[in-house]
Amino acid sequence: MKHAPLIAKNHMRCGDCPIRHKAVCAYCEPPELAKLDAIKSYRTFQAGETIVWAGEEVDVLGSVVSGVATLSRTLPDGRRQMVGLLLPSDFVGRPGRRTAPYDVVAANEVMICQFTKPQFEKLVSSTPALERRLLDMTLDELDAAREWMLLLGRKTAREKIASLLVIIARRDAALNSTTVGNGLRFALPLTREAMSDYLGLTIETVSRQISALKKSGIIVLEDARHVRVPDYVALLDEAGDDSDGGFIS
Amino acid sequence: MKHAPLIAKNHMRCGDCPIRHKAVCAYCEPPELAKLDAIKSYRTFQAGETIVWAGEEVDVLGSVVSGVATLSRTLPDGRRQMVGLLLPSDFVGRPGRRTAPYDVVAANEVMICQFTKPQFEKLVSSTPALERRLLDMTLDELDAAREWMLLLGRKTAREKIASLLVIIARRDAALNSTTVGNGLRFALPLTREAMSDYLGLTIETVSRQISALKKSGIIVLEDARHVRVPDYVALLDEAGDDSDGGFIS
DNA sequence: GCGTTTGATTGATCTCGATCAAGGTAAGAA
DNA sequence: TTCTTACCTTGATCGAGATCAATCAAACGC
Numbered sequence: 001m002k003h004a005p006l007i008a009k010n011h012m013r014c015g016d017c018p019i020r021h022k023a024v025c026a027y028c029e030p031p032e033l034a035k036l037d038a039i040k041s042y043r044t045f046q047a048g049e050t051i052v053w054a055g056e057e058v059d060v061l062g063s064v065v066s067g068v069a070t071l072s073r074t075l076p077d078g079r080r081q082m083v084g085l086l087l088p089s090d091f092v093g094r095p096g097r098r099t100a101p102y103d104v105v106a107a108n109e110v111m112i113c114q115f116t117k118p119q120f121e122k123l124v125s126s127t128p129a130l131e132r133r134l135l136d137m138t139l140d141e142l143d144a145a146r147e148w149m150l151l152l153g154r155k156t157a158r159e160k161i162a163s164l165l166v167i168i169a170r171r172d173a174a175l176n177s178t179t180v181g182n183g184l185r186f187a188l189p190l191t192r193e194a195m196s197d198y199l200g201l202t203i204e205t206v207s208r209q210i211s212a213l214k215k216s217g218i219i220v221l222e223d224a225r226h227v228r229v230p231d232y233v234a235l236l237d238e239a240g241d242d243s244d245g246g247f248i249s
Numbered sequence: 250m251k252h253a254p255l256i257a258k259n260h261m262r263c264g265d266c267p268i269r270h271k272a273v274c275a276y277c278e279p280p281e282l283a284k285l286d287a288i289k290s291y292r293t294f295q296a297g298e299t300i301v302w303a304g305e306e307v308d309v310l311g312s313v314v315s316g317v318a319t320l321s322r323t324l325p326d327g328r329r330q331m332v333g334l335l336l337p338s339d340f341v342g343r344p345g346r347r348t349a350p351y352d353v354v355a356a357n358e359v360m361i362c363q364f365t366k367p368q369f370e371k372l373v374s375s376t377p378a379l380e381r382r383l384l385d386m387t388l389d390e391l392d393a394a395r396e397w398m399l400l401l402g403r404k405t406a407r408e409k410i411a412s413l414l415v416i417i418a419r420r421d422a423a424l425n426s427t428t429v430g431n432g433l434r435f436a437l438p439l440t441r442e443a444m445s446d447y448l449g450l451t452i453e454t455v456s457r458q459i460s461a462l463k464k465s466g467i468i469v470l471e472d473a474r475h476v477r478v479p480d481y482v483a484l485l486d487e488a489g490d491d492s493d494g495g496f497i498s
Numbered sequence: 499g500c501g502t503t504t505g506a507t508t509g510a511t512c513t514c515g516a517t518c519a520a521g522g523t524a525a526g527a528a
Numbered sequence: 529t530t531c532t533t534a535c536c537t538t539g540a541t542c543g544a545g546a547t548c549a550a551t552c553a554a555a556c557g558c
Contacts, residue, residue, distance in 0.1 A: 081402040083395035138387045145394035146332035152401035153330040153449025200402025
């Protein structure tokens, strides 16, 4: 069985940003980088802070520099389902839309490299490559959402947990490249509750399945928030499919 | 509780097409309609025929004129999850992508108004309004996918069925406007099996929940494929949330 | 120190939807 | 007509994950 490469393609750095903005990648002309550089500023959100309320004006537009943010929808009776996960280099904001139908919440301390909205939109209009890049990113998000639907609709609790670990491992490796021998080590940027919202499970089931993967030797729990994976391929096999494991590119 | 309007916004007709293409809507300049008109042709697929195989070259690009097509992903062991539903006026094809990670299958006889790929892509490059429209449509699909994730992750079987009926009712009403008093009547364009793939359930559960909704008086089954809804708001309430019910606009 | 809070784990039990199985119904072929 | 096939329905039982509940551990304020 062939597996997708662990490390994602790189994106060009925007000026002195501590991350690689996906919105300005190799497809864009270098001059655009300087233009983006001129209209950006940084903004920080605390863990638990809501960055965007569902239905209200979206006043953030930029890239996640550090930390993790979640997109989630809530039913009137309180049931919650996470519908998106924003990790460093992911884009925040909806080009051409005033509002979003979901909450954006900081899972831990989040720094965002923010562009001023009117200036960014002016830049987009005058830069076809940038607009095409936004379409490309949105298609990637759509693919990720559809992979996620397969997970929610048809995978077992154990497969769901393994799939989530694969996604986090890939994203972590793409940013930090902390391989240990032929294994991996990474931090879980989400609480058990956030994981349960992601996977359509309860906290208890998440906890039990993580314990089960530990007992099977697939993962080693250093503490509740740090995981070692001795054999990455074994974890991939637990995830139940041979695709890229729902990598949100 | 306020509910979204039943009928979707209209889209401008492209020449003599029997449907309203979403790709060429009121946002686009009228001259573009004529240009699209010049590069189109019609193509028909039989029920059950695969229009696009997962991973293979996508050689279709256009709009669904009639019939219903489904997008679905399959796990190696055969478990299947539908990840998209294409009804008349929906766009088929992925701008700027060679392949798709899912199968596109005709649920019944499907007619597609197809554009020649290189010419359509040339038109898109030279028409910023069209490119922006494609981005807008992709964002709509993303919103629909996320609504669907909420359904798959957190709704009960009964709520799932009611939500699907709402989606079909809305789409049907937008196209045919067949209201009956303050109720509705429409055909189910999907088999029970396709519904179960859509909702992450088994055929048996779909059948049982439809029977249950019938017994509750929420719906009337004229036969296995035709439904009457005496009270649309009652059905909406069964769907479990006050949103637009996952309307794929 | 101690009490409180927040997040994680584990156990006991229940329930919704899956699974296994048997029939029913309508359309089409021989 | 009867046989076949595809699709749908209903019943009986099972089991994965939810729910209810207790315990534990680390962090924090007083």
